[in-house]
Amino acid sequence: xxxxxxxxxxxxxxxxxxxxxxxxxxxxxxxxxxxxxxxxxxxxxxxxxxxxxxxxxxxxxxxxxxxxxxxxxxxxxxxxxxxxxxxxxxxxxxxxxxxxxxxxxxxxxxxxxxxxxxxxxxxxxxxxxxxxxxxxxxxxxxxxxxxxxxxxxxxxxxxxxxxxxxxxxxxxxxxxxxxxxxxxxxxxxxxxxxxxxxxxxxxxxxxxxxxxxxxxxxxxxxxxxxxxxxxxxxxxxxxxxxxxxxxxxxxxxxxxxxxxxxxxxxxxxxxxxxxxxxxxxxxxxxxxxxxxxxxxxxxxxxxxxxxxxxxxxxxxxxxxxxxxxxxxxx
Numbered sequence: 649x650x651x652x653x654x655x656x657x658x659x660x661x662x663x664x665x666x667x668x669x670x671x672x673x674x675x676x677x678x679x680x681x682x683x684x685x686x687x688x689x690x691x692x693x694x695x696x697x698x699x700x701x702x703x704x705x706x707x708x709x710x711x712x713x714x715x716x717x718x719x720x721x722x723x724x725x726x727x728x729x730x731x732x733x734x735x736x737x738x739x740x741x742x743x744x745x746x747x748x749x750x751x752x753x754x755x756x757x758x759x760x761x762x763x764x765x766x767x768x769x770x771x772x773x774x775x776x777x778x779x780x781x782x783x784x785x786x787x788x789x790x791x792x793x794x795x796x797x798x799x800x801x802x803x804x805x806x807x808x809x810x811x812x813x814x815x816x817x818x819x820x821x822x823x824x825x826x827x828x829x830x831x832x833x834x835x836x837x838x839x840x841x842x843x844x845x846x847x848x849x850x851x852x853x854x855x856x857x858x859x860x861x862x863x864x865x866x867x868x869x870x871x872x873x874x875x876x877x878x879x880x881x882x883x884x885x886x887x888x889x890x891x892x893x894x895x896x897x898x899x900x901x902x903x904x905x906x907x908x909x910x911x912x913x914x915x916x917x918x919x920x921x922x923x924x925x926x927x928x929x930x931x932x933x934x935x936x937x938x939x940x941x942x943x944x945x946x947x948x949x950x951x952x953x954x955x956x957x958x959x960x961x962x963x964x965x966x967x968x969x970x971x972x973x974x975x976x977x978x
Contacts, residue, residue: 681718682933685738687757688749690726692881694904694918698749698771701922702929709930726855726882728752735760745769745929748794750878751779751828758792767938770794771925772918774876776943778831785943795924795944797876799901799915801832802839803949807914808871808899809843811963815897817846819869821861821887823879824851832875832901858883862890872898874905884908892960903952907977911963912953916946917974950974 686702688695703719711717720743724731735757738746746768748757754770758781761768773779773796782788785796808815818840822829833849840847848869850861858880862872872891874880880887881902888909891898900906903915924944932938953965954977970976 681714681716682745683718683720683741683743684745684747684929685734685741685743686719686721686747686749687724687731687734687738687753688721689724689728689731689753689878690882691723692878692884692905693907694772694876694881694902695749695878697904697918698922698925701919702747702771702926703922704919705923705926706929709926711930711933724753726878728756732756732760739764739766742766745932747771747925747929751781752826752878754781754792754794755779755827758790761791765791767932768792768794769925769929769932769938772797772876772921774798774828775831779827782943785945787940788943789939791938793928793938793941793943795921795928796946797902797916797918797921798945799876799903799913800949801835801875801901802842804899804901804914805839805843805845805873807912808873808897811911811965812871812897815845815870817848817869817871819862819865819872819896820847820849820875821852821858821865821872821880822849822875822877823853825853826877826879829875829877829879832877836873836875852879855879855883859886859890862887866890866894866896869896872896872910873901874898874910875901881905888957892957895961897961897963898957903950903975906952906954906975909954909957911958911961912951912965912973914949914951916949921946953977 713719722734731753739760746757748754749771751773754773757768776782824830852861898910900910900913904918951973952975953973
């Protein structure tokens with residue numbers, strides 16, 4: 649074989665290998681741009697941070713909306729029936745993937761996509777096993793995986809007691825219709841009992857009931873705790889108002905809610921939860937099976953403080969903690 653033919657063969661081989669690698673890893677299908685439907689239950693700081701983290705990391709990974717991928721964002725505005733319609737629309741529209749933020753949205757998305765090959769990536773599901781989404785954290789199974797936002801609840805209550813050792817009774821408002829909230833309550837009950845504290849709970853079914861529920865606890869509790877209950881978080885301003893007007897310390901379970909109020913907490917960054925979800929989505933786009941990718945869980949936690957709310961409720965945060973904080977709101 650002469651030198652010219654060798655060069656031609658080498659060029660052809662290189663071109664072929666390059667084409668194979670490109671088509672194997674490209675984020676588009678023959679039918680058009682790879683389409684990810686993003687479903688969020690409602691608007692609140694935590695959910696928005698997850699969405700923003702997801703989109704930001706997808707961009708860093710090379711996925712540009714309208715160029716080599718398509719994102720469709722849908723918001724149910726707190727209505728579970730709308731969330732189900734959104735999920736059904738994504739499935740009927742043959743999205744290539746669904747990114748479902750929070751437990752209720754993940755549950756309806758998983759149900760709608762169960763008999764399809766559409767992978768579901770969830771973000772901020774506190775206990776995916778208890779929610780019936782995965783077989784285990786290590787091997788989710790089916791066509792679903794994602795990120796858990798389980799935070800260190802015991803350490804959060806330790807923080808409260810460190811700053812306000814006089815606290816004896818904790819007040820919690822929650823929606824028992826949310827699987828994630830009901831699961832959280834079981835753990836909270838054990839933690840509170842283990843620390844010798846009392847617990848008073850008020851149940852609500854929608855955001856309009858949160859203010860009255862918070863007011864009903866005034867004079868009966870020493871501190872509020874708001875868990876990852878989407879109904880209550882959406883009405884977080886109402887709880888903050890009752891907390892500050894009555895000088896009752898408020899401990900948010902979700903770090904992204906500290907900006908609204910509450911003296912502070914210890915938890916993961918919800919932007920980072922979205923980032924980790926995007927990395928999982930990238931692995932699926934490149935060929936991995938969703939059900940074989942372990943659920944990602946937060947392992948590092950940071951302090952978040954709100955000095956305005958702390959002062960309004962009589963909580964003094966020492967410099968030793970403020971110096972460790974990832975974020976301080978004033």
